[in-house]
Amino acid sequence: MHELSILQSLVRSLEEVARTHRAKRVIRFRLEIGELANVVPELLEEAFEVLKAGDPLIQNAEMAYTFLSVKIRCEDCGKTSPWEQRALRCPHCGSVRVHVVQGEELRLRDVELELSEETS
Numbered sequence: 759m760h761e762l763s764i765l766q767s768l769v770r771s772l773e774e775v776a777r778t779h780r781a782k783r784v785i786r787f788r789l790e791i792g793e794l795a796n797v798v799p800e801l802l803e804e805a806f807e808v809l810k811a812g813d814p815l816i817q818n819a820e821m822a823y824t825f826l827s828v829k830i831r832c833e834d835c836g837k838t839s840p841w842e843q844r845a846l847r848c849p850h851c852g853s854v855r856v857h858v859v860q861g862e863e864l865r866l867r868d869v870e871l872e873l874s875e876e877t878s
């Protein structure tokens with residue numbers, strides 16, 4: 759399952775963030791998922807259930823996600839446009855020298871941590 763391996767690496771990043779901040783646990787986090795990332799939210803949630811069961815750090819964490827629409831940028835006229843036509847062609851000048859600038863990402867955002875007691 760594609761989603762499980764994605765989440766495993768996200769959980770590793772979460773663990774790193776938690777360690778850096780000496781947090782006891784993760785309260786919530788959000789994922790930004792590009793439309794082209796090929797992630798099925800239901801499978802992502804299933805995978806998260808599996809992973810959090812064995813990990814005290816994220817056991818009670820809430821996972822939220824937002825989807826990012828696809829945007830393309832034209833190398834000839836420099837304009838960024840939504841990928842409305844589902845074609846890799848610039849809607850402004852018709853150039854095919856376009857590339858995807860948003861929609862492929864899978865990012866961890868808004869991580870909220872419960873911090874350990876201050877030790878001074």
Ligand SMILES: [Zn+2]
Binds near residue numbers: 832833835837851852
């Ligand atoms: Zn263009």
